[in-house]
Amino acid sequence: MQTALATAGLPPVFSTSLPGRALPLPTTEARPGHRRIVAAEAEIFAEGDRAGSFYKVVSGVVRTYRLLADGRRQIDAFHLPGDIFGLEAGAEHRFNAEAVTEAQLEVHRREPRALAGDGGALAREVVASMMRGLERAQDHMMLLGRKSARERIATFLLTMARRMACGGTALELPMSRTDMADHLGLTVESVSRAVTQLERDGLIALPPNRRMVVLRDMEALADLSE
Amino acid sequence: MQTALATAGLPPVFSTSLPGRALPLPTTEARPGHRRIVAAEAEIFAEGDRAGSFYKVVSGVVRTYRLLADGRRQIDAFHLPGDIFGLEAGAEHRFNAEAVTEAQLEVHRREPRALAGDGGALAREVVASMMRGLERAQDHMMLLGRKSARERIATFLLTMARRMACGGTALELPMSRTDMADHLGLTVESVSRAVTQLERDGLIALPPNRRMVVLRDMEALADLSE
């Protein structure tokens, strides 16, 4: 499937396959860029750091976020295996990045030749990733600007289910309720209440392990996401 | 100033100059892509339309937005002269686009050769624009997720002032209060109240023409934007 950007004369590797899905890279050939393992909750980079490298998630989950002066936090994205993050237009990182779970990362220096190296494959992947990031950001603006707490949770659960490519309807959320709250523009309490209410209404089930969620009524959830 | 992406081996035209500023293109050489004039409030394309072209604003202002099933609207961005919009990864437009004011557009078909044509200058411009769009979206998520009505208005006014490159402190907003509301995740009434309150507090002045705003206390406004 050819995509618009590819068609626009940009690197044609835009095999965006399913929009929003993070596939484990098919291209596993050797690439410049070493591996790095970070423990859960460990910092990867901070706002203002020199943006000398960018990263690709191999395994685990990463969050990128910004803070207001008084500590309010907005998590702009959770990065799953296959996702690229930390690439900046300017010289410094505009976000903080931390591992949500233990994570394995591919670190890439942002030197021209390093990327041009493999025939531009990584460069094309980067552009594709940027495009996916933009689309996700756009979807998320709709969520933050116009959806109710209930709708935000429904949307989030469906999105995570799709991205984590869990064939079934059960998914294990890698992040805490607080992380969800700071991603969805809510408080922890509101997240908890909305999740509980979705369970009461039978749209989802919550096994004793609170990180687990079973999607019981995909259609109703999709309606809530509109 | 070299930028990260440029450094990353991508098209090196990333002269993102000042982040967030829309300059009137310096490169005015002939380009494939014809002009199109749209009247104020006229539709440019709709969600679901085949995304055969993308656009660059020459003059005027354009809004792109999406609707929820029940009509709630989220304006993801206002596009000012120099901005590119309507470029999609998929085959269809994911947004609606309408002219806010009468606008002059450069229409570009998204064919490979059309872009490769001028030595890739347009292609590089497109990537740069995508990156700027992503940064704006990220800033906007912070606004929508975590800022109060007052803070949203302050942030919006400062951003528009910067983007419209009005040397002074007076700016003429091209859009209605309703448009502002649907961009800022508020209601018209809340926008009006917050604007009025900023005036009472002396941070801005409102000439009788309600589209005009004078920024009286940039520092206080900046503090509100944090």
Next chain:
DNA sequence: CGTAGCTTTGAAGGCGCTCAAATTCTGTGG
């Protein structure tokens, strides 16, 4: 000068927030 539309203002209500506390889960040690 009159009308239509946008903007502002007013009053009341609700959703999500704040503050507080109970409950459940997890991991550790006995």
Next chain:
DNA sequence: CCACAGAATTTGAGCGCCTTCAAAGCTACG
């Protein structure tokens, strides 16, 4: 295997910011 500590999550009560509904005020334009 069970008990316990600490953390995460859930639940409860009251409040506040923004929304909703309604109407008045302004501006722009014919």
